[in-house]
Amino acid sequence: MGKTRVISKGYRHGTRDKYSKKYRTKGRPGLARYLVNFKRGDYVDIVADPSIQKGLPYSFYHGRTGIVFNVNRNALGVEMTKIVGNRQLRKRIHVRIEHVRKSRCNESFLHRVKENDKKNLGFAWFCLRKQQAKKEGKSIVCKRIPEGPKEMKTVTASQDDVEVLAPLPFVENYF
Structure with a gap:
């Protein structure tokens, strides 16, 4: 068994x-x-x-x-x-x-909501700000905007700075 x-x-x-x-x-x-x-x-x-x-x-x-x-x-x-x-x-x-x-998963969102309340027209509540902005014919943008690509650059080099690299020839060393 x-x-x-x-x-x-x-x-x-x-x-x-x-x-x-x-x-x-x-x-x-x-x-x-x-x-x-x-x-x-x-x-x-x-x-x-x-x-x-x-x-x-x-x-x-x-x-x-x-x-x-x-x-x-x-x-x-x-x-x-x-x-x-x-x-x-x-x-x-x-x-x-x-x-x-x-x-702490919600912290950044709550922080962003408080920052948005302080931003732009400075009213206490977001709804009041939206209504006030609508009356004035303005629009409030509270969305996060992505950074996007970096600006284009052109790199220039003088002839003295350019160094051309070439491989060394192979040398057989048999004894």
């Missing part, structure tokens, strides 16, 4: 590296992790903390970014897309706060 191989099918199987914590970050999370305020519509990154077993998301969701759709006392409802075969499914999971951090 041969030996049978045991294949692990547990909730944390195959996560030795994925759930390992970095040097000097082992142990329980600090208080700051619990004091973050989350609101519906926030972008969050799911980063599983292996030192907290409660509310741990399945390993597939580790490192994914989603949007908060529900806020509970200890947990957040996070919605994200998952590609299954040839289609995208919207998945909704509840994850405890220890396994979630605010995402």
Whole structure:
């Protein structure tokens, strides 16, 4: 009778590296992790903390970014897309706060929105600016414009600067 191989099918199987914590970050999370305020519509990154077993998301969701759709006392409802075969499914999971951090994926967009509000006519809200500009017969361009190709240059060289390189003739050195 041969030996049978045991294949692990547990909730944390195959996560030795994925759930390992970095040097000097082992142990329980600090208080700051619990004091973050989350609101519906926030972008969050799911980063599983292996030192907290409660509310741990399945390993597939580790490192994914989603949007908060529900806020509970200890947990957040996070919605994200998952590609299954040839289609995208919207998945909704509840994850405890220890396994979630605010995402920085939206920062540049929000910064650009604030800059656009300050730009041009200086009204507080974008809608008011648009309306005011329309009355005055102006148009506000808030789109990012690509840099485009560089300007053309002509390089000139004098005869002294030009050095013609030619290959050396092959010399056979048989002894």
